[in-house]
Amino acid sequence: MNSLAERIKERRLARGISQEVVASELGISRPSYIAIEQGSKELTLSQLEKLANVLRTSVSDLQYEVYNLAGDETKSKKYLQIILNCLKFGADKDGKITKTKLAKLAYLADFAWFYTNLEPMSGLAYRRIQQGPVPDEYFRSIDELFESGVVTLETKGTALMVSATETSAPQSELTNSEIGLIKTIAKKWQGKPTADIVDFTHNQLPWKLCRPGEIIPYELITQEDPGNVY
Structure with a gap:
């Protein structure tokens, strides 16, 4: 069963x-x-x-399944690398990207990977919150990267901008195929307004079929139209 x-x-x-x-x-x-x-x-x-x-x-309650990779420490390390590579390939020409847009790129990469491979890239649980879809881990990860000096944060209007302190991004936990997908998605959205990617993700089935605060099952992305995955 x-x-x-x-x-x-x-x-x-x-x-x-x-x-x-x-x-x-x-x-x-x-x-x-x-x-x-x-x-x-x-x-x-x-x-x-x-x-x-x-x-x-809810649909998400029925379909929800926790994906566990090689343990929390490895999972967190890989997610940090997903974020940093989304930042590397998706930042604007000035090297900056909004915190919200960065979260969206990581989400699209994670769920697009599941769409093709039927397994998540990070294994983290994403929630339907206003800034989401986003895992609880995202906010802690950004704080950790900032406190360790890997990224800088600055306010621009109502947005919080993220930029890397180095041009390279660690990739030891990512496969070449995963890096390629992250780069493809990040480049597609590079230079586009944050509002555009927010609207895009909020019009996907995973967002529409879940209630506020609920975990978004990875499986829902497999029911999305191919052209609307990222």
Whole structure:
């Protein structure tokens, strides 16, 4: 049984709803619904949304899965390198980028990697918050980079600008393919207003299908149109 099927069954039992009732709400037969709970039948996006409503939960709750790489320390180190490489390739000509735009580039790289490889680049959990999608780790990472002198921060109007103190960026935790994807995404958005990338990410399915504060499942990006991944 897959994790999605397990969560569906758990939520149904917790609500005290019979398989017959759920099947009726979905407009399918009871045997078809049983196959869903057994993990042998896939749900369409519309069925998943309807099922979440029936079970009084969210799509992200049903699909959420924590991805763990080689441990928190390695995961954090890799995420720092993702940020620094997004900064290296995505900063404007003056070497600066808004803190919000930098977070967006890291998000796009992480989820675009999952779109192609069905595994995340960082393994961190992203949340749907106003500045997001962004992992809680992002804010701590920026503080760490600033305190260690790797980046500088300055206010420009209402924006916080980030710039690197060195031209090179560490890449020991990243594969050549990961670096290539980061560079492609960063170059695509280089020089464009922060508002544009914010609007872009907020019009993607991962953002639209989650409620404020919820974890955004990586799996949702696989349902996005290819031209709208980054």
